[in-house]
Amino acid sequence: MPRAPVAEGVSQFHKAYPESEIRIIEGSHAELIEPLRDGELDFLVGALRDPVPGDDVQQQSLFEDHPVIIGRRDHPLRNQPGDLQKLASYPWIIAAPGTPLRMRWEQMFESAGIECPDVPIECGSVITIRQILLESDFLTLLSPDQVAVELEAQWLSAIGQPPAGLHRTIGITTRTGWMPTAMQRDFLAMLEQAAKD
Template identity: 80%
Template structure:
């Protein structure tokens, strides 16, 4: 919800300005950012940072939850990690912040990570997989808020203790934003706290 909210508010203030949103993995987008093809990245920040030529700024802490379809067999139950590990999972590729947190969630409990028959970083694709199967995933509730409100998907487990990821903005070091870009950054920061 963060980026659409900020982009809509920015567009209302600067209706004549074209906005281009490019989706992709961090690995796909970091070089275009470094080359100046993109102004900024919004998403999970990397630890450690991706290099001295870029800088990261925190917007908020995200607390992902376990998500499944609305009529998933585990819905409404108190589910421990061993039970969750007995179901198939779809989650982002190794090395991404969400995948690392997911692995840590099981490792901290002394449980081997479940199989991930489908690696996927696309929320739209994950949503469809969940709707048509017993798969589970770990996502921010904001990423599937509409699906949760429509009772298509359900929270199967709350945020595991201590599990969070940092969402923020990545820019080139020394980036000198224009006045409009500064306004967008302020709108984005305001949207992150509302």
């Protein structure tokens, strides 16, 4: 069963507080950090940044995510995982430079002494990435949780595991000194418990 701690946390919170309203805003870290700083958002959940992006925000770890290489179900490399030289010969769709996932992707090739392949498409939208993968030989690096339905339906395939040690920390980012309400504290506690489970 794929891990989906955010969805589990939201579901548990809604059961406990059925009259509450929850707004989930999706976007890149770059798009969401300023609304967080301005108080428009209560907190961010996603890949933590290293270093922390300023002393006006703080980060708390939830869990370690281990991305895998993903391609379409009948990708030519489906039965040849682990050959980074062959992986580098295919086009990649990956998040923008500076994001934790892009940095891990670059490290995957650089640590093997292989020049990073071209990235004809930079994208952080899982929906868009999924559609491009289904219709091409593109590869990407994603958490299996992000495409769990597509993997289960065998529309996409895990082409291979990246080198050991390639991971990113998923967590919560808040404003420094932010004082959550009792309901917000309960939600964060449920999110933390879902991540542990």
